[in-house]
Amino acid sequence: MPVRLRKFIGMLALVALVVVYAILSTAIAVAQLAESGPLVHLAYYLLTGLLWVLPAMAVIRWMVGRPDPSA
Secondary structure, eight states: OOHHHHHHHHHHHHHHHHHHHHHHHHHHHHHHSTTSOHHHHHHHHHHHHHHTHHHHHHHHHHHTSSOOTTO
16 A cells, blocks of 8 residues: 555544544543543543643554565
């Protein structure tokens, strides 16, 4: 697969990941943390704010992976 196509697909995947992850993490917070205190909210948003980096790293690693041998 050409590098440009791989980067384009990866960019679309990253945008989709961020949008879906933000919606899911906010929906979970609204449903589960409504009665919780501010420290629980802080801890939850701190954790979920950092957790999306793991799948994003995998997508970025795939994007820049092996160079195309035919190029």
